[in-house]
Amino acid sequence: MNLVSLLRLLPLILSPSLLYPVESRGGEKDPLLHPLSGLAHHTYVRTGKRLLEEQSQKRVDLAKGYMSNSDLEKAMKDFTQRCGNISRMYRIGKSVKGVPLWVIEISDNPGKEEAEPAFKYIGNVHGDEPVGRELLMRLANWICDNYPKDPLAELIVDKVHLHILPSMNPDGFSLRKRGNANDIDLNRDFPDQFFSVNNEMGRRQPETRAIMNWLRDIRFTASASLHGGALVANYPWDGTEDRRRSYFPCPDDETFRFMASIYSRSHHNMSLSKEFEGGITNGAAWYPIYGAMQDWNYIHADCFELTLEVSDNKWPPANELPTIWEHNRKSMLNLISSVAKTGIHGKIFSSETGRPLPGSVMIKGINHTVKAGRAFADYHRLLAPAEKYEVMATMTGYKSKTTIIRLEAGPMALDFILDPEVSNGEHRLESVCDCSCTTGGSGLEVMGFLWNSHLEVYFVLVIVLAFVCILLLRKRARLSFLRHSRQQGGGPKRAVVA
Ligand SMILES: [Zn+2]
Known part of the structure; x- marks a missing residue:
């Protein structure tokens, strides 16, 4: 120059x-x-x-050495062929120009619902930030190459369902621009809690709609989208109520700081940042944005999402990709495995039937509820380690149960067995009472005499019988619950709040 x-x-x-x-x-x-x-x-x-x-660099084709959209599709198909035992490929929708939005799922049981946390990675949200799509294919291949000999690869495949969407914005990528083919910034296209720019579903971009429908189908515990142009792990909230730039914490601020730090501290140099303390930032403290994907994930899909800036240069020369991958590899793996290696995990059951209950888990002092799955009633509640948490399980029609726990750095297994608001035993007692109140007609004088003279004895007998029935039912429910836990590979040490 x-x-x-x-x-x-x-x-x-x-x-x-x-x-x-x-x-x-x-x-x-x-x-x-x-x-x-x-x-x-x-x-x-x-x-x-x-x-x-x-x-x-204008005259140099920046995409040289990067996969084109068709190269990427081929790489994904090759991957699911090569690693077919632990993966599958599926489509969540199409871009404006009709390019399929392909996803790879990696798991020991891909496509099958299990009582395990699910994690997703999304790359290339902005068309001109292509590093993420390259890193995500390297990540998939690394897991396949190192399974089961590497403990992290083994944990991710066996205990997590990992879903990877390398490119959310293939049109933006081929046009070498930030927005999609309609020039819309996809990270401003989600419903917003404060200032919704476009809240009509019909106006939303097909790429955004695909993500929103995807989250209706799959219950993700956590996720991250990959961006470029800085080096920092960004967490909610992204926007503030008054549009001013300031730290705006979400209810799970501690949890998010913990998650973001897992990424930054595992990174080659992210945590050494001079611009961001510890290599992490609250979105609104950096600069507020509205309609962002991560806030929507947390509010509407129960999914703890980070926005990761993985390279200072948005579109670095392709020969830098191996180094960027090495700098981010441990972070990417550790963030996925954190959904199984930290927090509280368990199931909610009915004491009456032993069946799983799709209830909810709440933590006292944190205004955010995590729902259990419908099939196995498993819940996965990410939390930063702490001396004391008051954990409550709830379900409509059942009495809530609360327990106090101390959460170490590792995961904690915690199951709940909830009692119905009105048990069958109580129903029987009520019906006996109803019956006794209506007896005493002229044709039943002898019965009436017996009833009146031995009322106390009958009453005690009925109470004892009802009590024995409840005990038997509970024992059956617990046995069935334990059987269920063992079948689901719940592990030997599980705390149960019964
Ligand atoms: Zn971006």
Whole structure:
């Protein structure tokens, strides 16, 4: 770059529209966010510097060495053929231009519902941030190559259902731009809790609709989307109520900080960031955005999602991909395995029938409920380790149960057996009482005499019988619950709140 072209670029560098933080998560400038709202000087310099680099690379095809959309589809098909015993491929929808949105599922029982947490990775949300799609294919291949000899690969395949969507925005990728083919930023296209830009489902982009329908089909415990343009693990909330830039914690702030730190601390240098303490940031503290995918995941789909910025350069030369992969590999693996290696996991059962109950689990002081699955009533509640949590299981028609736990760094198995609000035994007692109240007609004088003279004895007998019945029913329910637990591979040590 010579001096003349440098001078030509000077007005561009100083233009207010460029004086924003890196564009990875945001980008479409928020008109209410002041350009100078507390941004460090080095951010402007860095953004300007990047522009110069981008200008000088203009004639070079950035996609050289990257997989095209058809290369990616072929790589995914090859993968599911090569690793067919632990994977399957399925489609969640199509882009505006009709490109299929393919997903790979990796599990020892792909496509089968199990009492295990599910995790998803989404790459290439922004078309011009293609590093994620490359990393995700490397991740899938690494797991397949190292299963079962590597303990992390083994844990992920055997205890988690991992779903990978390498490209959410294949049209943006082929057009080399951020938005989709309709020029919509997909990370602003989800319903928002504060300022919904477009809340009509009909206006939503097909890529966004595909994600929303996907989350109706699969109960994900946690997830992350991969972006580029910075190096940080970003967690909810992404937006603030008053649109001002400030730390805006969600109810699970502690949990999210814990999760984001798992990623940043396992990374080559993310946690050493000078810009973000510990390599993590609350989205709104960085810069607020609305209609983002991660907030919607947490609010509407019960899924703890992070937004990961995995490389400072949005579109680095392809020969840098092996290094970026090495820098992110442990983080990507550790984040997936954290859904099985941390938090509370268990099932909810009925004391009366022993059947699984699709109830909910709540933690005192955290305004966020986690639902149990319909098939196995399994729940997976991510939490940061702590001295004390008060955990409550609830189900309509059943009495809630609460227990106090201490959560270590590892996972905790905690099952609940809930009693119905009105048990069968109580029903029987009521019916006996009803009956006694209506007896005493003229034709039943002898019975009436016996009843009245021995009322106390009968009453005690009925109570004893009802008690024995309840005990027998409970024993049967527990036996059936234990059998069920063993069948589901619940492990030998499980705390049960009965
Ligand atoms: Zn992005």
